[in-house]
Amino acid sequence: MHIVVCIKQVPDSAQIRVHPVTNTIMRQGVPAIVNPYDLFALEEALRLKDKYGARVTVLCMGPPQAEAALRKAISFGADDAILVTDRAFAGSDTLATSFALASAIRKIQEDMPVDIVFAGKQTIDGDTAQVGPGIAKRMDLQLLTYVAKIADLDLNKREIVIHRRAEGGVQVLKTKLPCLITMLEGSNEMRFATMANMFRAARYPLKQWDKDAAGIEDVTKIGLKGSPTIVSKVFAPQPKSQRAEIIDCESREPKDLSVTLLAKMFTRYPNLAEEIGKNAA
Template structure:
Protein backbone atom coordinates (compact mmCIF):
# COMPACT_ATOMS: atom_id res chain seq x y z
CA UNK A 1 0.00 0.00 0.00
CA UNK A 2 1.10 3.55 -0.64
CA UNK A 3 -0.22 5.82 2.12
CA UNK A 4 0.25 9.58 1.98
CA UNK A 5 0.00 11.72 5.13
CA UNK A 6 -0.67 15.45 4.82
CA UNK A 7 0.93 17.26 7.74
CA UNK A 8 0.71 20.84 8.95
CA UNK A 9 3.10 22.77 11.17
CA UNK A 10 1.10 24.76 13.71
CA UNK A 11 1.89 27.02 16.66
CA UNK A 12 1.59 25.22 19.97
CA UNK A 13 -1.78 26.71 20.90
CA UNK A 14 -1.23 25.92 24.55
CA UNK A 15 1.25 28.81 24.40
CA UNK A 16 -0.53 31.24 22.06
CA UNK A 17 -1.80 34.53 23.45
CA UNK A 18 -3.86 37.24 21.75
CA UNK A 19 -2.60 40.84 21.55
CA UNK A 20 -5.46 42.82 23.15
CA UNK A 21 -4.61 45.93 21.04
CA UNK A 22 -4.54 44.30 17.61
CA UNK A 23 -6.53 41.14 18.33
CA UNK A 24 -3.93 39.08 16.47
CA UNK A 25 -1.93 36.08 17.62
CA UNK A 26 1.32 36.83 19.44
CA UNK A 27 3.55 34.36 17.63
CA UNK A 28 6.89 35.56 19.03
CA UNK A 29 8.52 32.89 21.16
CA UNK A 30 5.78 30.38 20.41
CA UNK A 31 7.03 26.92 19.55
CA UNK A 32 5.85 25.26 16.34
CA UNK A 33 4.75 21.64 16.45
CA UNK A 34 3.33 18.93 14.24
CA UNK A 35 -0.46 19.30 14.34
CA UNK A 36 -1.49 16.68 16.97
CA UNK A 37 -4.22 15.18 14.75
CA UNK A 38 -1.62 14.72 12.00
CA UNK A 39 0.72 12.91 14.38
CA UNK A 40 -2.10 10.42 14.99
CA UNK A 41 -2.55 10.08 11.21
CA UNK A 42 1.15 9.19 10.78
CA UNK A 43 0.89 6.53 13.51
CA UNK A 44 -2.16 5.00 11.81
CA UNK A 45 -0.37 5.03 8.44
CA UNK A 46 2.69 3.30 9.90
CA UNK A 47 0.46 0.64 11.53
CA UNK A 48 -1.22 -0.06 8.18
CA UNK A 49 2.17 -0.36 6.47
CA UNK A 50 3.31 -2.78 9.18
CA UNK A 51 0.17 -4.84 8.57
CA UNK A 52 0.03 -4.76 4.77
CA UNK A 53 3.50 -3.68 3.61
CA UNK A 54 4.17 -0.75 1.30
CA UNK A 55 5.26 2.80 1.96
CA UNK A 56 4.28 5.88 3.95
CA UNK A 57 4.95 9.26 2.34
CA UNK A 58 4.47 12.51 4.24
CA UNK A 59 4.00 15.97 2.76
CA UNK A 60 3.71 19.44 4.18
CA UNK A 61 3.14 22.78 2.52
CA UNK A 62 4.88 25.58 4.33
CA UNK A 63 7.98 27.74 4.69
CA UNK A 64 11.47 26.13 4.92
CA UNK A 65 11.23 25.76 8.72
CA UNK A 66 8.21 23.43 8.24
CA UNK A 67 10.74 20.70 7.41
CA UNK A 68 11.03 20.17 11.19
CA UNK A 69 7.67 18.35 11.24
CA UNK A 70 8.78 16.17 8.33
CA UNK A 71 11.70 15.04 10.46
CA UNK A 72 9.15 14.25 13.19
CA UNK A 73 7.25 12.14 10.65
CA UNK A 74 10.44 10.26 9.71
CA UNK A 75 11.15 9.65 13.39
CA UNK A 76 7.61 8.29 13.78
CA UNK A 77 8.18 5.85 10.92
CA UNK A 78 7.37 7.57 7.60
CA UNK A 79 9.51 6.28 4.72
CA UNK A 80 9.80 9.43 2.61
CA UNK A 81 8.89 13.08 3.11
CA UNK A 82 8.46 16.14 0.89
CA UNK A 83 8.34 19.86 1.65
CA UNK A 84 6.14 21.93 -0.67
CA UNK A 85 7.64 25.37 -0.56
CA UNK A 86 7.39 28.22 -3.02
CA UNK A 87 6.64 31.94 -2.68
CA UNK A 88 3.64 31.29 -4.94
CA UNK A 89 2.02 29.22 -2.16
CA UNK A 90 1.95 32.14 0.32
CA UNK A 91 -1.42 33.50 1.47
CA UNK A 92 -3.28 30.33 0.51
CA UNK A 93 -6.78 29.79 1.89
CA UNK A 94 -8.13 26.25 2.24
CA UNK A 95 -9.13 26.07 -1.44
CA UNK A 96 -5.62 26.93 -2.65
CA UNK A 97 -4.02 24.77 0.07
CA UNK A 98 -6.08 21.74 -0.96
CA UNK A 99 -5.17 22.33 -4.62
CA UNK A 100 -1.44 22.45 -3.81
CA UNK A 101 -1.64 19.31 -1.66
CA UNK A 102 -3.67 17.56 -4.37
CA UNK A 103 -0.93 18.33 -6.93
CA UNK A 104 1.61 16.72 -4.58
CA UNK A 105 -0.58 13.63 -4.14
CA UNK A 106 -0.94 13.44 -7.92
CA UNK A 107 2.84 13.58 -8.33
CA UNK A 108 3.34 10.88 -5.68
CA UNK A 109 0.66 8.79 -7.40
CA UNK A 110 2.74 9.00 -10.58
CA UNK A 111 5.69 7.48 -8.68
CA UNK A 112 3.65 4.73 -7.02
CA UNK A 113 -0.18 4.47 -7.06
CA UNK A 114 -1.63 6.07 -3.90
CA UNK A 115 -4.14 3.91 -1.98
CA UNK A 116 -4.92 6.07 1.02
CA UNK A 117 -4.45 9.72 2.02
CA UNK A 118 -4.50 10.51 5.74
CA UNK A 119 -5.09 13.98 7.19
CA UNK A 120 -5.86 15.31 10.63
CA UNK A 121 -9.50 16.07 11.39
CA UNK A 122 -8.47 19.70 11.65
CA UNK A 123 -5.47 21.91 12.22
CA UNK A 124 -5.39 23.35 15.74
CA UNK A 125 -4.69 26.85 14.40
CA UNK A 126 -6.85 27.27 11.27
CA UNK A 127 -9.46 24.83 12.63
CA UNK A 128 -11.55 24.80 9.47
CA UNK A 129 -11.40 21.02 8.83
CA UNK A 130 -11.82 21.89 5.14
CA UNK A 131 -8.43 20.88 3.72
CA UNK A 132 -8.90 17.09 3.81
CA UNK A 133 -12.34 17.14 2.18
CA UNK A 134 -10.94 19.67 -0.36
CA UNK A 135 -8.17 17.27 -1.38
CA UNK A 136 -10.62 14.30 -1.54
CA UNK A 137 -12.96 16.27 -3.79
CA UNK A 138 -10.12 17.09 -6.16
CA UNK A 139 -8.99 13.45 -6.14
CA UNK A 140 -12.57 12.35 -6.86
CA UNK A 141 -12.34 9.75 -4.08
CA UNK A 142 -14.36 8.90 -0.95
CA UNK A 143 -13.76 11.04 2.13
CA UNK A 144 -13.98 9.29 5.50
CA UNK A 145 -13.98 12.16 7.97
CA UNK A 146 -13.89 12.12 11.82
CA UNK A 147 -12.35 8.63 11.80
CA UNK A 148 -12.02 7.03 15.25
CA UNK A 149 -10.92 3.57 14.23
CA UNK A 150 -9.83 1.73 11.11
CA UNK A 151 -11.67 -1.61 11.31
CA UNK A 152 -9.82 -3.15 8.39
CA UNK A 153 -8.27 -2.52 5.02
CA UNK A 154 -8.42 -5.15 2.30
CA UNK A 155 -5.81 -4.11 -0.27
CA UNK A 156 -6.79 -6.95 -2.65
CA UNK A 157 -10.49 -6.05 -2.67
CA UNK A 158 -9.43 -2.38 -2.53
CA UNK A 159 -11.82 -1.64 0.33
CA UNK A 160 -11.58 0.01 3.74
CA UNK A 161 -13.99 0.08 6.69
CA UNK A 162 -13.80 2.68 9.45
CA UNK A 163 -15.68 3.83 12.54
CA UNK A 164 -16.74 7.46 12.16
CA UNK A 165 -17.53 9.76 15.08
CA UNK A 166 -20.99 11.35 15.16
CA UNK A 167 -22.37 13.96 17.56
CA UNK A 168 -24.09 11.30 19.68
CA UNK A 169 -22.52 8.04 18.64
CA UNK A 170 -20.73 6.57 15.67
CA UNK A 171 -21.32 4.98 12.28
CA UNK A 172 -19.37 2.43 10.27
CA UNK A 173 -18.47 3.36 6.72
CA UNK A 174 -17.05 1.19 3.97
CA UNK A 175 -15.42 2.68 0.89
CA UNK A 176 -13.34 1.72 -2.09
CA UNK A 177 -9.68 2.68 -2.40
CA UNK A 178 -8.23 5.17 -3.01
CA UNK A 179 -9.87 7.06 -0.17
CA UNK A 180 -9.03 9.99 2.09
CA UNK A 181 -9.44 9.69 5.83
CA UNK A 182 -9.33 12.45 8.48
CA UNK A 183 -8.15 11.42 11.93
CA UNK A 184 -9.72 12.02 15.33
CA UNK A 185 -7.26 11.99 18.26
CA UNK A 186 -8.49 8.59 19.48
CA UNK A 187 -7.62 6.90 16.16
CA UNK A 188 -4.16 5.81 17.36
CA UNK A 189 -1.70 6.68 20.11
CA UNK A 190 1.61 7.74 18.56
CA UNK A 191 4.51 5.49 19.53
CA UNK A 192 7.79 6.49 21.12
CA UNK A 193 10.39 7.03 18.39
CA UNK A 194 13.19 4.47 18.24
CA UNK A 195 16.78 5.71 18.38
CA UNK A 196 17.65 4.52 14.81
CA UNK A 197 14.60 6.29 13.32
CA UNK A 198 15.44 9.42 15.33
CA UNK A 199 19.00 9.43 13.94
CA UNK A 200 17.72 8.75 10.41
CA UNK A 201 15.26 11.66 10.73
CA UNK A 202 18.04 14.08 11.76
CA UNK A 203 20.33 13.02 8.91
CA UNK A 204 17.72 12.92 6.13
CA UNK A 205 17.87 15.26 3.13
CA UNK A 206 14.40 16.72 2.68
CA UNK A 207 13.35 17.13 -0.98
CA UNK A 208 11.61 20.45 -1.74
CA UNK A 209 8.92 20.66 -4.42
CA UNK A 210 7.94 24.01 -5.93
CA UNK A 211 4.93 24.91 -8.07
CA UNK A 212 6.62 24.04 -11.38
CA UNK A 213 7.93 20.68 -10.22
CA UNK A 214 4.32 19.63 -9.52
CA UNK A 215 2.94 21.10 -12.76
CA UNK A 216 0.65 23.35 -10.71
CA UNK A 217 -1.47 26.10 -12.29
CA UNK A 218 -0.13 29.31 -10.72
CA UNK A 219 -3.55 30.97 -10.97
CA UNK A 220 -4.86 28.45 -8.41
CA UNK A 221 -2.05 28.87 -5.89
CA UNK A 222 -1.52 31.11 -2.85
CA UNK A 223 -3.20 34.48 -2.58
CA UNK A 224 -4.09 34.48 -6.31
CA UNK A 225 -6.02 31.23 -6.00
CA UNK A 226 -7.71 32.18 -2.70
CA UNK A 227 -11.24 33.59 -2.89
CA UNK A 228 -11.44 33.84 0.93
CA UNK A 229 -10.46 37.14 2.56
CA UNK A 230 -10.18 37.64 6.29
CA UNK A 231 -11.96 40.92 7.01
CA UNK A 232 -11.41 40.99 10.77
CA UNK A 233 -10.14 38.80 13.57
CA UNK A 234 -11.31 39.27 17.14
CA UNK A 235 -11.42 37.36 20.39
CA UNK A 236 -14.94 36.63 21.63
CA UNK A 237 -15.73 38.51 24.84
CA UNK A 238 -15.78 36.15 27.83
CA UNK A 239 -19.31 35.70 29.19
CA UNK A 240 -20.07 36.82 32.74
CA UNK A 241 -20.45 33.77 34.97
CA UNK A 242 -24.03 33.17 36.17
CA UNK A 243 -25.11 33.18 39.83
CA UNK A 244 -23.94 30.30 41.99
CA UNK A 245 -25.97 28.51 44.62
CA UNK A 246 -24.00 26.68 47.27
CA UNK A 247 -25.51 23.25 47.87
CA UNK A 248 -23.66 22.63 51.11
CA UNK A 249 -25.29 19.84 53.08
CA UNK A 250 -28.82 20.64 51.92
CA UNK A 251 -28.95 20.42 48.10
CA UNK A 252 -32.75 20.83 47.99
CA UNK A 253 -32.34 24.31 49.50
CA UNK A 254 -29.89 25.30 46.77
CA UNK A 255 -32.29 24.00 44.11
CA UNK A 256 -35.23 26.00 45.51
CA UNK A 257 -33.02 29.11 45.74
CA UNK A 258 -31.99 28.62 42.09
CA UNK A 259 -35.64 28.17 41.02
CA UNK A 260 -36.72 31.26 42.94
CA UNK A 261 -33.95 33.28 41.27
CA UNK A 262 -35.02 32.02 37.84
CA UNK A 263 -38.66 32.95 38.41
CA UNK A 264 -37.66 36.39 39.73
CA UNK A 265 -35.90 36.93 36.39
CA UNK A 266 -38.63 38.45 34.14
CA UNK A 267 -36.87 37.41 30.93
CA UNK A 268 -36.77 33.81 32.06
CA UNK A 269 -40.43 33.81 33.13
CA UNK A 270 -41.42 35.28 29.74
CA UNK A 271 -39.41 32.67 27.83
CA UNK A 272 -40.97 29.90 29.92
CA UNK A 273 -44.50 31.15 29.22
CA UNK A 274 -43.78 31.25 25.47
CA UNK A 275 -42.92 27.55 25.52
Protein backbone atom coordinates in the same frame (compact mmCIF):
# COMPACT_ATOMS: atom_id res chain seq x y z
CA MET B 1 0.80 -0.25 -0.66
CA HIS B 2 1.63 3.43 -0.79
CA ILE B 3 0.24 5.78 1.85
CA VAL B 4 0.52 9.56 1.85
CA VAL B 5 0.02 11.38 5.14
CA CYS B 6 -0.69 15.11 4.97
CA ILE B 7 0.60 17.02 7.97
CA LYS B 8 0.79 20.67 8.92
CA GLN B 9 3.14 22.59 11.14
CA VAL B 10 1.16 24.84 13.47
CA PRO B 11 1.94 27.24 16.30
CA ASP B 12 1.23 25.64 19.65
CA SER B 13 -2.05 27.46 20.20
CA ALA B 14 -1.96 26.78 23.91
CA GLN B 15 0.96 29.18 24.06
CA ILE B 16 -0.33 31.99 21.87
CA ARG B 17 -0.92 35.23 23.74
CA VAL B 18 -2.55 38.44 22.66
CA HIS B 19 -0.82 41.66 23.58
CA PRO B 20 -3.07 43.28 26.19
CA VAL B 21 -2.66 46.80 24.81
CA THR B 22 -2.22 46.47 21.05
CA ASN B 23 -4.45 43.38 20.64
CA THR B 24 -1.92 41.84 18.29
CA ILE B 25 -0.64 38.29 18.37
CA MET B 26 2.57 37.84 20.28
CA ARG B 27 4.41 35.30 18.17
CA GLN B 28 7.81 35.49 19.72
CA GLY B 29 8.79 32.25 21.33
CA VAL B 30 5.62 30.36 20.39
CA PRO B 31 6.93 26.92 19.47
CA ALA B 32 5.87 25.26 16.22
CA ILE B 33 4.56 21.72 16.51
CA VAL B 34 3.10 19.05 14.26
CA ASN B 35 -0.67 19.62 14.27
CA PRO B 36 -1.71 17.20 17.07
CA TYR B 37 -4.65 15.81 15.07
CA ASP B 38 -2.25 14.79 12.27
CA LEU B 39 -0.35 12.47 14.60
CA PHE B 40 -3.38 10.18 14.79
CA ALA B 41 -3.34 9.99 11.01
CA LEU B 42 0.39 9.29 10.91
CA GLU B 43 0.21 6.61 13.60
CA GLU B 44 -2.67 4.87 11.79
CA ALA B 45 -0.64 4.89 8.58
CA LEU B 46 2.36 3.42 10.41
CA ARG B 47 0.14 0.70 11.89
CA LEU B 48 -1.03 -0.25 8.40
CA LYS B 49 2.61 -0.30 7.33
CA ASP B 50 3.47 -2.65 10.24
CA LYS B 51 0.56 -4.96 9.44
CA TYR B 52 0.42 -5.01 5.65
CA GLY B 53 3.69 -3.47 4.53
CA ALA B 54 3.60 -0.04 2.97
CA ARG B 55 5.64 2.93 1.97
CA VAL B 56 4.60 5.96 4.00
CA THR B 57 5.24 9.36 2.46
CA VAL B 58 4.56 12.45 4.55
CA LEU B 59 3.59 15.62 2.77
CA CYS B 60 3.55 19.11 4.20
CA MET B 61 2.84 22.51 2.72
CA GLY B 62 4.31 25.45 4.54
CA PRO B 63 7.29 27.73 5.00
CA PRO B 64 10.85 26.25 4.86
CA GLN B 65 10.97 25.88 8.65
CA ALA B 66 8.11 23.35 8.42
CA GLU B 67 10.82 20.84 7.55
CA ALA B 68 11.09 20.22 11.30
CA ALA B 69 7.57 18.74 11.25
CA LEU B 70 8.55 16.35 8.45
CA ARG B 71 11.73 15.25 10.22
CA LYS B 72 9.62 14.53 13.28
CA ALA B 73 7.40 12.30 11.12
CA ILE B 74 10.47 10.46 9.80
CA SER B 75 11.63 9.90 13.36
CA PHE B 76 8.33 8.14 14.09
CA GLY B 77 8.88 5.81 11.14
CA ALA B 78 7.70 7.48 7.91
CA ASP B 79 9.76 6.53 4.86
CA ASP B 80 9.77 9.69 2.79
CA ALA B 81 9.03 13.34 3.33
CA ILE B 82 8.20 16.14 0.92
CA LEU B 83 7.89 19.79 1.78
CA VAL B 84 5.89 21.85 -0.69
CA THR B 85 7.05 25.39 -0.19
CA ASP B 86 6.78 28.48 -2.36
CA ARG B 87 6.11 32.16 -1.76
CA ALA B 88 3.31 31.79 -4.30
CA PHE B 89 1.29 29.78 -1.75
CA ALA B 90 1.13 32.66 0.72
CA GLY B 91 -2.44 33.56 1.63
CA SER B 92 -3.94 30.27 0.45
CA ASP B 93 -7.29 29.41 1.98
CA THR B 94 -8.57 25.84 2.23
CA LEU B 95 -9.66 25.67 -1.41
CA ALA B 96 -6.23 26.82 -2.66
CA THR B 97 -4.45 24.58 -0.13
CA SER B 98 -6.36 21.49 -1.24
CA PHE B 99 -5.50 22.35 -4.84
CA ALA B 100 -1.79 22.56 -4.08
CA LEU B 101 -1.75 19.38 -1.98
CA ALA B 102 -3.76 17.44 -4.57
CA SER B 103 -1.28 18.52 -7.26
CA ALA B 104 1.63 17.40 -5.11
CA ILE B 105 -0.01 14.01 -4.45
CA ARG B 106 -0.53 13.53 -8.19
CA LYS B 107 3.18 14.23 -8.61
CA ILE B 108 3.99 11.68 -5.90
CA GLN B 109 1.80 9.17 -7.77
CA GLU B 110 4.08 9.37 -10.80
CA ASP B 111 6.63 7.49 -8.75
CA MET B 112 4.23 5.00 -7.16
CA PRO B 113 0.40 4.97 -7.16
CA VAL B 114 -1.17 6.06 -3.88
CA ASP B 115 -3.70 3.77 -2.20
CA ILE B 116 -4.64 5.76 0.89
CA VAL B 117 -4.25 9.44 1.75
CA PHE B 118 -4.45 10.24 5.45
CA ALA B 119 -5.09 13.61 7.06
CA GLY B 120 -5.88 14.83 10.54
CA LYS B 121 -9.48 15.61 11.46
CA GLN B 122 -8.65 19.33 11.38
CA THR B 123 -5.82 21.65 12.38
CA ILE B 124 -5.60 23.47 15.68
CA ASP B 125 -4.87 26.81 14.01
CA GLY B 126 -7.40 26.88 11.16
CA ASP B 127 -9.88 24.39 12.71
CA THR B 128 -11.76 24.11 9.42
CA ALA B 129 -11.65 20.35 8.66
CA GLN B 130 -11.98 21.33 4.99
CA VAL B 131 -8.64 20.45 3.40
CA GLY B 132 -9.10 16.68 3.69
CA PRO B 133 -12.51 16.65 1.94
CA GLY B 134 -11.09 19.14 -0.59
CA ILE B 135 -8.21 16.85 -1.58
CA ALA B 136 -10.58 13.88 -1.84
CA LYS B 137 -12.94 15.71 -4.20
CA ARG B 138 -10.11 17.04 -6.37
CA MET B 139 -8.55 13.59 -6.73
CA ASP B 140 -11.83 11.67 -6.84
CA LEU B 141 -10.88 9.60 -3.79
CA GLN B 142 -13.54 8.01 -1.60
CA LEU B 143 -13.88 10.33 1.38
CA LEU B 144 -13.95 8.85 4.88
CA THR B 145 -13.99 11.53 7.59
CA TYR B 146 -13.92 11.18 11.39
CA VAL B 147 -12.63 7.62 11.21
CA ALA B 148 -12.36 6.04 14.66
CA LYS B 149 -11.12 2.64 13.54
CA ILE B 150 -9.96 0.74 10.49
CA ALA B 151 -11.77 -2.58 10.90
CA ASP B 152 -10.55 -4.39 7.81
CA LEU B 153 -8.36 -3.89 4.77
CA ASP B 154 -8.35 -6.32 1.85
CA LEU B 155 -5.56 -5.38 -0.51
CA ASN B 156 -6.49 -8.02 -3.09
CA LYS B 157 -10.08 -6.83 -3.40
CA ARG B 158 -8.89 -3.26 -2.70
CA GLU B 159 -11.62 -2.85 -0.08
CA ILE B 160 -11.53 -1.14 3.28
CA VAL B 161 -14.01 -1.26 6.18
CA ILE B 162 -13.94 1.55 8.71
CA HIS B 163 -15.89 2.92 11.68
CA ARG B 164 -16.92 6.51 11.15
CA ARG B 165 -18.09 8.81 13.94
CA ALA B 166 -21.51 10.17 12.97
CA GLU B 167 -24.05 12.24 14.88
CA GLY B 168 -25.53 9.99 17.53
CA GLY B 169 -23.72 6.84 16.47
CA VAL B 170 -21.07 5.07 14.45
CA GLN B 171 -21.38 4.23 10.77
CA VAL B 172 -19.62 1.09 9.59
CA LEU B 173 -18.65 1.82 5.99
CA LYS B 174 -17.11 -0.32 3.28
CA THR B 175 -15.46 1.34 0.33
CA LYS B 176 -12.85 0.88 -2.37
CA LEU B 177 -9.30 2.11 -2.52
CA PRO B 178 -8.02 4.69 -3.27
CA CYS B 179 -9.56 6.65 -0.42
CA LEU B 180 -8.86 9.60 1.83
CA ILE B 181 -9.19 9.08 5.56
CA THR B 182 -9.31 11.77 8.24
CA MET B 183 -8.62 10.23 11.63
CA LEU B 184 -10.53 11.09 14.77
CA GLU B 185 -8.52 12.18 17.81
CA GLY B 186 -7.93 9.53 20.44
CA SER B 187 -8.26 6.73 17.91
CA ASN B 188 -4.70 5.56 18.60
CA GLU B 189 -1.60 6.63 20.46
CA MET B 190 1.56 7.83 18.74
CA ARG B 191 4.50 5.49 19.17
CA PHE B 192 7.87 6.57 20.50
CA ALA B 193 10.56 7.42 18.00
CA THR B 194 13.28 4.78 17.87
CA MET B 195 16.92 5.75 18.13
CA ALA B 196 17.55 4.44 14.61
CA ASN B 197 14.70 6.51 13.16
CA MET B 198 15.85 9.60 14.99
CA PHE B 199 19.28 9.26 13.40
CA ARG B 200 17.63 8.68 10.06
CA ALA B 201 15.45 11.77 10.49
CA ALA B 202 18.47 13.95 11.23
CA ARG B 203 20.29 12.79 8.09
CA TYR B 204 17.28 12.36 5.82
CA PRO B 205 17.68 14.31 2.55
CA LEU B 206 14.35 16.12 2.64
CA LYS B 207 12.71 16.89 -0.70
CA GLN B 208 11.66 20.49 -1.17
CA TRP B 209 9.22 21.17 -3.97
CA ASP B 210 8.33 24.60 -5.27
CA LYS B 211 5.08 25.08 -7.21
CA ASP B 212 6.64 23.86 -10.46
CA ALA B 213 8.07 20.72 -8.87
CA ALA B 214 4.62 20.09 -7.36
CA GLY B 215 3.17 20.17 -10.87
CA ILE B 216 1.24 23.41 -10.48
CA GLU B 217 0.88 25.33 -13.71
CA ASP B 218 -2.21 27.43 -13.05
CA VAL B 219 -1.08 30.04 -10.53
CA THR B 220 -4.60 31.50 -10.35
CA LYS B 221 -5.56 28.41 -8.30
CA ILE B 222 -3.07 29.02 -5.48
CA GLY B 223 -2.24 31.73 -2.98
CA LEU B 224 -4.49 34.75 -2.56
CA LYS B 225 -5.67 34.52 -6.18
CA GLY B 226 -6.91 30.98 -5.73
CA SER B 227 -8.69 31.73 -2.46
CA PRO B 228 -12.37 32.70 -2.57
CA THR B 229 -12.41 33.68 1.10
CA ILE B 230 -10.94 36.99 2.20
CA VAL B 231 -10.20 37.99 5.76
CA SER B 232 -11.83 41.40 5.96
CA LYS B 233 -11.21 42.09 9.62
CA VAL B 234 -9.26 40.65 12.55
CA PHE B 235 -10.23 41.91 15.97
CA ALA B 236 -10.14 41.15 19.66
CA PRO B 237 -13.40 39.98 21.22
CA GLN B 238 -15.28 42.94 22.63
CA PRO B 239 -16.38 42.90 26.21
CA LYS B 240 -20.15 42.74 26.61
CA SER B 241 -21.85 46.07 27.09
CA GLN B 242 -21.93 45.61 30.81
CA ARG B 243 -19.36 44.11 33.09
CA ALA B 244 -20.33 41.56 35.67
CA GLU B 245 -22.02 42.89 38.76
CA ILE B 246 -19.32 42.23 41.32
CA ILE B 247 -20.67 40.98 44.61
CA ASP B 248 -18.60 42.89 47.12
CA CYS B 249 -16.31 40.54 48.93
CA GLU B 250 -14.67 42.96 51.35
CA SER B 251 -15.35 42.00 54.92
CA ARG B 252 -17.88 39.35 54.01
CA GLU B 253 -18.02 35.69 54.89
CA PRO B 254 -18.42 33.29 51.93
CA LYS B 255 -21.79 32.27 53.38
CA ASP B 256 -23.13 35.80 53.57
CA LEU B 257 -21.77 36.43 50.10
CA SER B 258 -23.54 33.42 48.62
CA VAL B 259 -26.87 34.29 50.21
CA THR B 260 -26.59 37.87 48.91
CA LEU B 261 -25.77 36.62 45.42
CA LEU B 262 -28.76 34.30 45.33
CA ALA B 263 -31.11 36.99 46.61
CA LYS B 264 -29.91 39.46 43.98
CA MET B 265 -30.07 36.88 41.23
CA PHE B 266 -33.57 35.62 42.01
CA THR B 267 -34.88 39.18 42.27
CA ARG B 268 -33.54 40.02 38.84
CA TYR B 269 -34.36 36.62 37.28
CA PRO B 270 -37.49 35.42 39.08
CA ASN B 271 -37.97 32.50 36.71
CA LEU B 272 -34.53 31.14 37.46
CA ALA B 273 -35.48 30.01 40.97
CA GLU B 274 -38.31 28.03 39.41
CA GLU B 275 -35.99 26.52 36.79
CA ILE B 276 -33.42 25.49 39.38
CA GLY B 277 -36.11 24.00 41.52
CA LYS B 278 -37.40 21.93 38.61
CA ASN B 279 -33.93 20.90 37.63
CA ALA B 280 -32.88 19.82 41.10
CA ALA B 281 -36.05 17.82 41.62
